[in-house]
Amino acid sequence: MKITPTFLGKNIFEIPVSFYQKKGYEVLLFDLDNTLDSYRKKLPSSRASSYITSLKEAGLTVIIVSNNQKRRVKRYAEKIPCPYLFHAGKPSPKKILAYLKKIGADPKKVLLCGDQLLTDVKAGNRGKIDTILLSPLGKEEAPWTKFNRWMEKKRRREIIREGSVPSWEESYEQD
Numbered sequence: 001m002k003i004t005p006t007f008l009g010k011n012i013f014e015i016p017v018s019f020y021q022k023k024g025y026e027v028l029l030f031d032l033d034n035t036l037d038s039y040r041k042k043l044p045s046s047r048a049s050s051y052i053t054s055l056k057e058a059g060l061t062v063i064i065v066s067n068n069q070k071r072r073v074k075r076y077a078e079k080i081p082c083p084y085l086f087h088a089g090k091p092s093p094k095k096i097l098a099y100l101k102k103i104g105a106d107p108k109k110v111l112l113c114g115d116q117l118l119t120d121v122k123a124g125n126r127g128k129i130d131t132i133l134l135s136p137l138g139k140e141e142a143p144w145t146k147f148n149r150w151m152e153k154k155r156r157r158e159i160i161r162e163g164s165v166p167s168w169e170e171s172y173e174q175d
């Protein structure tokens, strides 16, 4: 099956809390690198920090789910603060599903937000979790990401050409 997100978006910060609430999502899984901040940014930007804080204040559970190493993810997430999963192993949904089970979250009320088809969206598809595919924040990429990016280019274009995946705004207005 082809990797397909549930929604498309430009960047995470444009999505209002009312979108998640309207769609019935209670748990948000956020990718870190190039979704919340550049991979070079060791600590959260005030934009990322205040966005996550506002979601938490609205009663949503936000968890940072990153394939990056403990040192990087821990330092970043603890500053916000918010729970996190490092070495998440995306595109495998195994660790994510185990974590959701542990906190008693219903996968139907979970939304995974990330900038990569081959890791974030694929993990969501395999774990039957809704996803939103965002544009990467920066042009700057970690070397290991460049390969994935090249691989996914074709599918990304295809999704946009087909027009079958709604943007979060379209889906928001439809309801």
Ligand SMILES: [Mg+2]
Pocket: 031, 032, 033, 034, 035, 114, 115, 116
């Ligand atoms: Mg990323």
